[in-house]
Amino acid sequence: MFGRAGPLTVEVGFGKDEFLLELAAVRPDLDFLAIDYSVPRAMSYLRKIERRRLTNVRVLVEHAMLAVSLCLADASVREFFVLFSDPWPKARHAAHRLVAPWFAREAARALVPGGKVTLAxxxxxxxxxxxxxxxxxxxxRNVLGPxxxxxxxxxxPxxxxxxxxLGKGKVVWYMQFVREGGS
Ligand SMILES: C[S@@+](CC[C@H](N)C(=O)[O-])C[C@H]1O[C@@H](n2cnc3c(N)ncnc32)[C@H](O)[C@@H]1O
Structure with missing residues (x-):
């Protein structure tokens, strides 16, 4: 897909944000995959990639469960980002949450040992x-301890x-997990 081999950096749920594009701009030696199931957001993201003339970013318009479970090879990802994914606060909607046991299992499978998941x-x-x-x-392993x-x-960024x-005076929390060795 990138015309070269190397571990990927993957963001799930980029929305209207340019987080991954900023990382990609300063690391042309690395490959970046952006996943979101919204077609309009993907279209606008593709225009941003073009405007920034980035050649190391690909966009996958797919539900995260299919994208992460079926489209990523074992030990092929160096870092996952899941930033401000929808919290689905009502108990009856909790099944829609992106960060669920399937995600932990599939992210652990797809990450290289020593790779990371960063969430917020x-x-x-x-x-x-x-x-x-x-x-x-x-x-x-939680980088900040259990x-x-x-x-x-x-x-x-x-x-x-x-x-x-933050503009509304709320607190935000980041979490980072390292993929330990072993299968
Ligand atoms: C709340 S926005 C966060 C956007 C961005 N990360 C930020 O921090 O500004 C969540 C994004 O995740 C996408 N999303 C939510 N659930 C998804 C899923 N299951 N598969 C793919 N994309 C998903 C939505 O389309 C939306 O663009």
Whole structure:
């Protein structure tokens, strides 16, 4: 797909944000895959890629479950980002949450050993849900220790949703998990 081989950086749910494009612009040596199931957002994202003249980004317009489970080879990803994915706060909608046990299992399969998943949310119950799901997958270790979350790690730009929530005086939490060795 990229005309070269190398571990991918993958963002799930890019929305209207340019987070991954900013990373891609400063790392032309790496390949980036952006996943979102919204066709209008993907169309506008493709225009941004063209405007920035980026040749190392591909867009996959697909439900995350299909994209992550079926389109990514084992040990092919160096980093996943899932930033401000919809929290689906009502209990009867919780099944729509992107960060669920299937995601932890498939992300652990697709990551290289030592690879990372970086996630963020402004919604406290979803934060706790994310921690429970990722810490329930034995191949992941929480970088900040069990139950740990914190501010955005250095070196990453703030997304549109982060700026929106901080502008409203809300707190945002980032979490990072490392894929330990072993299958
Ligand atoms: C709340 S927006 C966050 C956008 C961006 N990451 C940010 O922080 O500004 C969530 C995005 O994830 C996408 N999304 C939600 N569930 C998805 C799923 N199951 N598969 C693919 N994309 C999904 C939505 O279309 C939307 O664009």
């Amino acid at each position: 949310t402004d919604h406290e119950p979803y934060r706790d849900g994310i921690l429970a799901v990722l810490e329930g997958e034995p191949r992941f 139950g740990g979350s914190g501010p955005r790690p250095d070196g990453y 703030a997304t549109i949703f982060e700026r929106r929530w």
